Amino acid sequence: MSHTAHIPSHRKPRRSAPKTALRAGVAGGVLSTIAVAGAAGPAQAEPVTQTIEMPTITEGLSTTVAASAQATEQVAQDLQTQAQQDAAATTAAKAAKKAKAEAVRKAEAKQKAEAAARAKAEAALRASRTQARTTLSATSGSSAGTSASSYSSYASSSSSSSSSSSSSATGSAASVLSFVKAQVGDAYVSGGTGPNSWDCSGLVQAAFRSVGVDLPRVSQAQSTAGTQVSLSNLQPGDILYWGGAGSAYHVAVYVGGGEFVGAQNSSTGVVQRPLSYDPPSGAVRVL
Template identity: 55%
Template sequence: MSHTAHIPSHRKPRRSASKLAVRAGVAGGVLSTLAMAGTASASPAAEPATETTLEMPVLNMDLGSQVSSAVIKAADNTRAQALVGELNAQEETARTGAAAEAKLAKADAQAKADAEKKASDEAKRQADADRANRGDGRTQLASAKGSSGSGSSAGSAASDDDSGVRAPATGSASAIINFARNQVGKAYVLGGTGPSSFDCSGLVQAAYRQAGISLPRMSQDQSSEGTSVSLSNLQPGDVLYWGSRGSAYHVAIYSGGGKFIGAQNSGTGIVERSLSYDPPSGAVRIL
C-alpha cells in the first residue's frame, strides 16, 4: 500500500469541455466589449461610421423600344387576323354565289330540256297528223278522179288537160283564190294555221279546205301532191313551191295573171306579188 494512499487528493475535479468553451466565449465577449468601450472613450473625436448603401444593378435594356415593338407586333397580328377573317368571308360569299349560279344553270338546263322534249313530242304528233291527212287527201283525190271520169262520160262541160288530170271547176279555184286573197295583210307566224295568222303551208292548207280538199300540213308534203306542171302552163289554184318537189321549203298559191298569194315571212306577212318578185322552183296541180 502506498504511503500516500490515505492522503486525500487536492486536485480539483475536471470540468467538461463544453462548459469550458461556454465560459471562454463569455469571457471573450466581455473582453471585446470592454476593449471597444475603452477605445471609444480614448478617441472621442473619431469620425462617425458611414452608412453603407447597396447599389441596385442597372438593367441594360431599352424598355421603350421593346414596348413599341410589342405594340407593333400586336397590331400586325390584329390586322392579319382581320385579313384572314375577310378572306374567309369572301370565300364563303363566293361559294354561296357559285352554288346559286349552279342552281340557276341547272334550272335553265332542265327548262331547256323540257322545252326540247315538248317540241319533239309536238313535231312527232304533227308528223303523225300529216301522215293521216295525206292519206285522207289521197283518198279524196282518188274519189274526185272517179267522179270526174263519170262526169265526162255523162257529157260534162269539163275536159281533161294534157296531164290526164281533170281540169278544175272554175268555182273551186275561185273559192281557193278568194279565201287566200282575203287573208292578205295578216301576219306570218311560224306554225300558224289561222284565222288571224298563217305560215306558208298553213295558208295553202286552209285555202284548199274551202274547196273541200284536205292537204298535208307541211310544205314538203304539199309539193308532193297532185301532178307537176310547168311554170309556163300555170292555172289559178296551182300550188307553187320553192326548193325541190317533196322537200320544198316554201309554198304559195298561183292566183292568175302572173301573180301568187303566199305567207312570205314575218316581215311582209301575207301578200299577193308578181312571180318575178320571187320566182318559184316548180308547181303542182291538185284540183
C-alpha cells in the first residue's frame, strides 16, 4: 500500500464549467466598460433639451368664445331691461289704481253736490213762485181772496174762449202743441234738452224749433221773445212765464182749454195741467 493512500488531497476541487464561464463573461463586460470609459477620456455629456409643443387656439375657437361672451352679456342686459320694465309696469298699475279710486271719489262727490244743488234749486224755485204770486196779488191791489176770485174769473173766461181755439189750432201752433203734448211723461232734468228729458226752457225751445222758430235757451230771454199778451186773451201756442218779463224763472206752452204743458220739476216731470194748478205771471206770443 502506498504511503500516500490515506492522505487527503490538498487540491482545490474543479469548478463546474458554467459558473466559470459566467464569471468570465461578467469580468469581460466590466473590463470592456472600463476600457470604453477610458478611451472616451474626460469629456462631459451634453444636456438634452426637449421642446414641448403646446396646442394653440385656432381663429374659429376664438370667434366662438367671443360670441359666447357677447351672448352672455346680451342675456344679462335683457334680464336687466325686463326687470326694469316689470318694475315700471308695477308702478304704473299702482298709480292707475290710485287715480281710478280718486276719480270714483270725485265722481261720487260731484253727484252728491249736483243732487244737493238740484234740491236747493227746486226749493228756491218753489219759494220764488210763492213770492211771485204774492207780488202779483199785491200789484193787483187786491186781497188774497179777491185775487183768487179775480184769477178764477179770468181763467174761466180764458178757458171758455179758447177751448174752441185749441181744437181749431192749425199750422205752426198746432205743430207746437203736438210736440209738447208728445213729451208729457218725460223726465225733468236741469239743463235737459231732450229727447227724453227736459227742463222748462229746453222743452219750449225744442217745440218752437220744430216749426223753424229759433228761441233763446233760457226762460228769462224767452219771456221777452215775442209780443206780450194778456192772460185773458191767450191763444194756443203762446208762451207762459212765471216771474217778471225778462227775469222769468219758469216757462211753459199754453195748449188751449185753460191748460198748459211744461217741464215742471224733477218730481212731476213734463205734465199737462190747468192754469189754476200754477197761475202764470204773463205770456208772450211768437206765432
